[in-house]
Amino acid sequence: MAIQIKTEIFDPFEEIQAYQKKKFADIKSIGASTIFIGTMRDFNEGAPIKSMTLDYYPGMTEKQLDKIILSAQQQWQLIDCLVIHRVGHILPNEPIVLVAVWSSHRGDAYEANRFIMERLKSEAPFWKKELLDNNQARWVIKNTNGYTSN
Amino acid sequence: MAIQIKTEIFDPFEEIQAYQKKKFADIKSIGASTIFIGTMRDFNEGAPIKSMTLDYYPGMTEKQLDKIILSAQQQWQLIDCLVIHRVGHILPNEPIVLVAVWSSHRGDAYEANRFIMERLKSEAPFWKKELLDNNQARWVIKNTNGYTSN
């Protein structure tokens, strides 16, 4: 299980492969891996976005992510989890968040991945500030619930 | 949208990256990507497995996968989908199936990915024959429903 907060752009696939190689190149009990990658869009709430700054609460963010993953591990049979979240200055198309879950079975892998993402979006202290095309900045007000809406 | 049946081992991350590069290196409306990777375990139904042979119905398999993806596209807002399935002789740890879904929103990406996998497992004509450690071969009898069990 690993949590990483990154201030620089990251390649989700390189991260997953490096992690897999280090942690379980040969665990043949893995039957199902689910991966979620959230990337920055150039459009949000009716306005074109030029870039974004992601603020966080060092220490608390990691602590909350730890608790979320622990809760997922208590509810589903998981072999491993990797969560990476970007902070700082971000451009459209760049990855913001990666959640990877490894399990023996697909039900566990799907549900735990989604659970981690929903909890992350509602509980992990990150805040987005968008820079619009007209150079005005605005804070994103709230995240939607991904189970019930888009 | 692409469907590939592969007789040789494939690297899911290389495939996704190559597909992304070709199809939408610069679509900045993608906010959410979900990836499912099913890999061969070395243990199933109480017995250690040495290898597996995956049989299929050329033509019908592709046709059914097409229909499944079309059905997903009708239910959720998707930007693109990639489905790759291995056939032939497979060893533990090797990838069997890859489902990648790109969308603007995570709800769509999660639900469509899982829908495609469940339908694939119940409708796409593939059949697994396992070679046990004692060199006996057996056909896998049926797939479980991943929504209700593991």
Next chain:
Amino acid sequence: MSIKVRYFASLKEKIGRSEDTLPYLKPMTIYEVWHHFNVGTTIPENTLAAVNMDYASLDSLIKDGDEVAFFPPVTGG
């Protein structure tokens, strides 16, 4: 013309053939196609059937040129 009949996976092994060909004479159901080639052998429980690569029920009627297939429950993914 004719009807092509195909068998897959464990069913193919069980009946020992992968294909049959049937000269088309009259409309018949998939069920009748099975019994034409597998006289006295009931279709194994849970067997699935397809016509022209789409799932079909055993009482569907086939027409000249159709490809009929029989196979056990699928186990991919």
Next chain:
Amino acid sequence: MSIKVRYFASLKEKIGRSEDTLPYLKPMTIYEVWHHFNVGTTIPENTLAAVNMDYASLDSLIKDGDEVAFFPPVTGG
């Protein structure tokens, strides 16, 4: 000893500070901590609070050495 108070994101911009420090004198609620430094300013609706990096309700009591934080709804992921 003392209580450290932190503000994040839009709340930090709104009140113009990222941190306050309060000498510990007596048990007080998070709500009282807010009003100690932000006299006459009601806590903005939906503001979240944490004590020692865990979520806490505004009526929780804090103790000496605690780190209290105030911030708007989170918008990561």
